[in-house]
Amino acid sequence: MELKEAQFTKDFINEIRATYAVDLKDTSPMEQYMALGHLIKRYNGESWTDTSRSYRKNDVKQVYYFSIEFLPGRLLQSNMLNLGITDVVKKGLKNLGLNFDKIVQAEPDPGLGNGGLGRLAACYMDSMASIGMAGNGNGIRYRYGLFKQVFMNGYQVELPDDWLRNGNAWEVRRENRACLVRFGGHVWLQEQPDGSLKPVYDHTDDVLAVPYDTGIIGYHNVVTNTLRLWSAELPPNEEQTYYSQEQRDNIDDITKVLYPDDSNAEGRSLRLRQEYFFSSAGVQSIVRHYAANHTSFKHFPQKVAIHINDTHPTLVIPELMRILLDEYDCPWNLAWQITTSTMSYTNHTIMQEALEKWPIDMFRGLLPRIYQIVEEIDRRYRADKAPVFGQNIVDRTAPLGDGQVRMAYLAVIGSHSVNGVAPLHTELLKKDVLADLYRIYPEKFNNKTNGIADRRWLEIANQPLTKLIDSKIGKKWHANPKLLQELSAYENDDKFLKQLAEVKKINKQRLADYVQAEMGITIRTDAIFDVQIKRLHAYKRQVLHMLEIIREYLEIKRNPDQAVTPRVHIFGAKAAPSYHYAKSVIKVINALADLVNNDPDIGDKLKVVFIPNYGVSLGELIIPSADISEQISTASKEASGTSNMKLMTNGALSLATMDGANIDIIRAAGKKNEYIFGLTANDVYGYYRRNDYCARKVYESNPELQRVVNALITNLIPGISTEGHEIYDSLLKYNDEYFVLADYADYVKQQEQIAQDFQDTTTWQKKSLANIAASGTFSADYSVARYAEDIWQVPYNRILK
Numbered sequence: 018m019e020l021k022e023a024q025f026t027k028d029f030i031n032e033i034r035a036t037y038a039v040d041l042k043d044t045s046p047m048e049q050y051m052a053l054g055h056l057i058k059r060y061n062g063e064s065w066t067d068t069s070r071s072y073r074k075n076d077v078k079q080v081y082y083f084s085i086e087f088l089p090g091r092l093l094q095s096n097m098l099n100l101g102i103t104d105v106v107k108k109g110l111k112n113l114g115l116n117f118d119k120i121v122q123a124e125p126d127p128g129l130g131n132g133g134l135g136r137l138a139a140c141y142m143d144s145m146a147s148i149g150m151a152g153n154g155n156g157i158r159y160r161y162g163l164f165k166q167v168f169m170n171g172y173q174v175e176l177p178d179d180w181l182r183n184g185n186a187w188e189v190r191r192e193n194r195a196c197l198v199r200f201g202g203h204v205w206l207q208e209q210p211d212g213s214l215k216p217v218y219d220h221t222d223d224v225l226a227v228p229y230d231t232g233i234i235g236y237h238n239v240v241t242n243t244l245r246l247w248s249a250e251l252p253p254n255e256e257q258t259y260y261s262q263e264q265r266d267n268i269d270d271i272t273k274v275l276y277p278d279d280s281n282a283e284g285r286s287l288r289l290r291q292e293y294f295f296s297s298a299g300v301q302s303i304v305r306h307y308a309a310n311h312t313s314f315k316h317f318p319q320k321v322a323i324h325i326n327d328t329h330p331t332l333v334i335p336e337l338m339r340i341l342l343d344e345y346d347c348p349w350n351l352a353w354q355i356t357t358s359t360m361s362y363t364n365h366t367i368m369q370e371a372l373e374k375w376p377i378d379m380f381r382g383l384l385p386r387i388y389q390i391v392e393e394i395d396r397r398y399r400a401d402k403a404p405v406f407g408q409n410i411v412d413r414t415a416p417l418g419d420g421q422v423r424m425a426y427l428a429v430i431g432s433h434s435v436n437g438v439a440p441l442h443t444e445l446l447k448k449d450v451l452a453d454l455y456r457i458y459p460e461k462f463n464n465k466t467n468g469i470a471d472r473r474w475l476e477i478a479n480q481p482l483t484k485l486i487d488s489k490i491g492k493k494w495h496a497n498p499k500l501l502q503e504l505s506a507y508e509n510d511d512k513f514l515k516q517l518a519e520v521k522k523i524n525k526q527r528l529a530d531y532v533q534a535e536m537g538i539t540i541r542t543d544a545i546f547d548v549q550i551k552r553l554h555a556y557k558r559q560v561l562h563m564l565e566i567i568r569e570y571l572e573i574k575r576n577p578d579q580a581v582t583p584r585v586h587i588f589g590a591k592a593a594p595s596y597h598y599a600k601s602v603i604k605v606i607n608a609l610a611d612l613v614n615n616d617p618d619i620g621d622k623l624k625v626v627f628i629p630n631y632g633v634s635l636g637e638l639i640i641p642s643a644d645i646s647e648q649i650s651t652a653s654k655e656a657s658g659t660s661n662m663k664l665m666t667n668g669a670l671s672l673a674t675m676d677g678a679n680i681d682i683i684r685a686a687g688k689k690n691e692y693i694f695g696l697t698a699n700d701v702y703g704y705y706r707r708n709d710y711c712a713r714k715v716y717e718s719n720p721e722l723q724r725v726v727n728a729l730i731t732n733l734i735p736g737i738s739t740e741g742h743e744i745y746d747s748l749l750k751y752n753d754e755y756f757v758l759a760d761y762a763d764y765v766k767q768q769e770q771i772a773q774d775f776q777d778t779t780t781w782q783k784k785s786l787a788n789i790a791a792s793g794t795f796s797a798d799y800s801v802a803r804y805a806e807d808i809w810q811v812p813y814n815r816i817l818k
């Protein structure tokens with residue numbers, strides 16, 4: 018948009034006066050941020066209205082991306098960037114004597130997601146708007162986001178994240194679009210005069226779903242899409258019904274907190290209520306919008322695509338069926354055809370515990386009408402498929418089985434498309450996790466490799482690198498990130514490689530300053546910044562990284578005079594509060610950090626920093642500084658990973674197993690530019706098949722490994738007698754479920770190679786450049802374009818191949 022500095026300054030001062038009734042000099046950064054947010058929302062109001070109007074007027078097919086998590090990160094800078102007003106606003110604020118960085122920091126980072134899954138949904142929202150596609154988000158407006166993590170005596174402690182305390186500058190409450198969601202009670206089918214059956218509800222608990230909309234601004238294209246988050250409230254109460262405190266609390270609880278789990282099913286009935294709540298409200302509002310503009314539902318799938326992001330929103334399937342059958346008198350077959358043509362499903366993990374299943378009793382009690390519909394879907398599925406595929410396979414895959422509602426199977430059966438998030442992951446879905454359903458519906462399965470919001474991870478997070486890139490290849494890559502490939506022309510340009518190293522140094526210094534200020538630890542910027550940032554989970558193997566630190570420590574202690582390449586090991590990770598083992602890993606790494614960081618023999622050769630409260634904002638600080646990107650999951654377990662892509666784009670070299678999207682990163686940047694190690698997915702499945710992995714054998718055959726692992730149970734690391742034993746036992750007593758010991762030697766070899774290679778700055782920067790240049794292909798712009806073409810069949814208007 019066009020904006021002159023004088024205009025902006027005037028508007029901003031007026032906004033401050035109108036909202037806070039004080040002079041600018043008396044405002045806090047929070048007030049400055051809120052005023053700026055409101056102003057930018059207002060500037061964008063016209064484009065948001067125009068976008069919605071034009072979708073309606075042209076009857077454009079719209080995508081609704083249903084996700085129980087959205088992790089958007091702070092919006093101020095990305096909205097300014099996408100509107101093209103960054104320079105004007107920054108200059109205006111500077112001339113008013115304000116500190117832009119402080120204003121940016123005042124914005125709360127909405128933690129409405131756990132990790133990759135929620136962050137991916139947010140990246141896709143940005144990209145859908147940016148490629149000019151009609152894509153809306155649908156989720157939950159949690160009152161409290163993911164817990165704030167602090168460390169006390171090295172242990173993780175969880176504090177509430179009261180992110181709405183000062184209000185939310187970007188949202189619009191739309192009470193007039195609210196709808197009722199029904200839970201519990203009794204339902205029976207009553208014969209109507211025309212002979213048809215209609216459900217009658219009795220004693221239900223009704224909840225009002227109120228939408229809060231946030232405009233998602235496209236990159237330089239005057240498109241603004243909508244992210245709609247639902248909040249649970251008391252229904253309008255004309256009859257003045259009495260609500261007990263308990264009833265009020267029950268309603269309040271639905272959208273109170275985000276479940277702090279990742280890749281893990283949470284079995285509580287509140288979670289099921291959350292899932293139905295936003296699925297039902299979302300589908301109701303879609304149907305209402307559609308019905309206001311169309312007379313028949315026959316062409317619904319030509320106008321609406323509903324995407325099921327992981328199994329949590331699967332109830333959109335029976336909910337759309339319910340509305341079509343009960344409210345629009347649609348015959349079953351037509352309703353089913355409309356529903357399956359509308360729905361598509363992405364699976365995000367092969368971890369068995371994450372395939373959601375609900376006990377039938379609980380499900381039926383909470384959602385009686387939806388259960389009837391699922392029963393009928395189940396009955397018809399069995400009747401249809403058993404004669405062709407046999408009873409066994411149908412029993413294994415039907416929506417109802419073993420006394421449970423099996424959400425992943427329902428999602429596959431009720432959708433026309435099922436995709437994994439990286440080629441290996443999709444193959445594993447076909448071969449293993451969903452193999453039976455793949456046999457029945459081969460045509461539904463496809464791969465859509467994940468992508469990231471490049472502009473956030475480069476133009477916002479890494480401005481020095483962006484400037485350097487722009488100075489060489491111009492700015493066209495901002496809208497078409499594959500053009501980063503043009504940087505390859507500079508691979509032998511020593512001056513450019515030096516500049517690249519200088520940029521890295523600036524970013525390392527920025528992180529070092531933060532670590533000094535927040536943690537009181539001094540780190541040197543000529544050290545290797547070896548970064549592992551992701552949720553804490555056994556399969557992600559932070560333990561392997563921990564063993565390497567012990568090894569390096571013992572090595573320096575053994576031979577203090579030996580020259581070493583200095584290294585800083587940087588972690589960021591939250592553990593689910595109920596995930597005991599993960600919390601023990603945090604404690605041990607923190608204890609190890611204490612030992613290493615305070616040992617005079619070690620000095621600044623080796624440092625360990627576990628930065629608390631990792632989230633999107635800290636990612637923006639850490640990622641640009643990384644030299645090494647640790648992507649060390651047990652092969653086959655990480656569906657894709659997305660921090661691997663963000664780190665690559667920022668010039669980090671991957672130290673990686675052949676897992677998830679690591680494989681694609683390695684292929685894109687070239688093997689010689691990464692450090693690859695460990696078992697392959699085939700090796701891992703081989704062990705499963707033969708059942709012959711013996712961790713103890715590996716341990717006994719490697720004296721160095723013994724020394725390192727034993728350090729967990731001797732008193733070398735103070736204060737971890739319980740946690741150290743727990744990890745030791747997981748490796749030796751319980752036979753090392755994630756093959757940490759099997760991969761140890763190979764991993765160490767690569768770490769040693771890294772230490773050696775890092776000394777040759779030019780060669781290192783060349784590898785770094787190869788990663789940056791090849792990373793454009795992982796932009797979410799391309800990912801959503803592929804979804805649009807292959808799955809949703811919706812148009813977009815930026816050409817992306």
Ligand code: GLS
Pocket residue numbers: 132133134135137279280281365366371438467655656657658659677
């Ligand atoms: C996840 C996977 O674990 C990640 O590998 C993947 O990158 C992400 C987005 O597809 O989804 N699944 C999950 O439940 N949490 C994730 O981060």
